[in-house]
Amino acid sequence: KAGVTQTPRYLIKTRGQQVTLSCSPISGHRSVSWYQQTPGQGLQFLFEYFSETQRNKGNFPGRFSGRQFSNSRSEMNVSTLELGDSALYLCASSPTGVSTGELFFGEGSRLTVL
Amino acid sequence: GIQVEQSPPDLILQEGANSTLRCNFSDSVNNLQWFHQNPWGQLINLFYIPSGTKQNGRLSATTVATERYSLLYISSSQTTDSGVYFCAVEGGQGNTPLVFGKGTRLSVIA
Numbered sequence: 001k002a003g004v005t006q007t008p009r010y011l012i013k014t015r016g017q018q019v020t021l022s023c024s025p026i027s028g029h030r031s032v033s034w035y036q037q038t039p040g041q042g043l044q045f046l047f048e049y050f051s052e053t054q055r056n057k058g059n060f061p062g063r064f065s066g067r068q069f070s071n072s073r074s075e076m077n078v079s080t081l082e083l084g085d086s087a088l089y090l091c092a093s094s095p096t097g098v099s100t101g102e103l104f105f106g107e108g109s110r111l112t113v114l
Numbered sequence: 115g116i117q118v119e120q121s122p123p124d125l126i127l128q129e130g131a132n133s134t135l136r137c138n139f140s141d142s143v144n145n146l147q148w149f150h151q152n153p154w155g156q157l158i159n160l161f162y163i164p165s166g167t168k169q170n171g172r173l174s175a176t177t178v179a180t181e182r183y184s185l186l187y188i189s190s191s192q193t194t195d196s197g198v199y200f201c202a203v204e205g206g207q208g209n210t211p212l213v214f215g216k217g218t219r220l221s222v223i224a
Contacts, residue, residue: 033211037155043200043214056211088155103147103202103212105157 002027004093004106012112018079021109025072025093031055032074033103034066037088046089049074078111086113116141116205120215127191127222135186135218137201145204145212146177148186150197157200160186191222 005024013019025032033056034046045058049068066076072093078085088110092103117140127133139146148160161168161175163184168175172191177184188195198219202212 035214042216043202045211045213048211058211090155090157092157101145102159102162104159105149107154107156110155 004091004104006089006091006106006109008109009107010110010112012114013081014114015081015083017081018077019081019111020075020077021089021091021111023074023076023091023093023106025074025091026095026104029093029095029104030072031094031096031101032068032072033092033094034074034076035090035092036060037090037108038084038086043090046076081113083113086111115210116143116203116213118201118203118213118215120199120201120218122218123216124219125221127220129191129193129222129224131191131222132187132189133191133220135188135199135201135220137184137186137203137215139182139184139201139203141182141205143179143182143203143205146184147202147212148175148184149200149202150195151200151217152197160199188220191220193222193224196220196222 031050033048048056052068063079068074088108090108092105094101119138149157165179172189174187198217200217202214
């Protein structure tokens, strides 16, 4: 069974640009969560999608958005990039619909903003 | 929201030594997981353990939900055990995201 797949793995952008990251969950998993990891703030929750609906949202500005498609694949978008958006963005999938359940993470997308 | 504290923040071990990592949480939990973050950044599931005890090879974990803590035991440590170990919890209300601790950075030296 394939794991969680995130693309791209590495990317470099400049301030003011936007970026889209993609996450394909484990087959059969309907919940996808996104986390941002930085040295200063640690792992912070961005949002969770279940069956194409945003179920939870973390404390991030509106520049951070996401969506989930009918095949459970998810994308997140960051507009008007700032230097502080440089981070490892991790996607996790979960099989359960009621609560978070056991999460399985992808390898992450490492974003550098110059 | 729920608070998660991990200790110690850093740990250096000689290969072959045993260690205990601790995770304290501030409220009842539905979900507790231990992860190992490898040098490439991926979080690897170690245990899904909201209560009770589990073992997987040289690793074992115990969660005492009534006392709001969990322990991760690593026996006969190897250099490949190096990395950061995270505890993450979901609060008792359910349907809330996992909250991560700040992690324990383990270095195993040969």
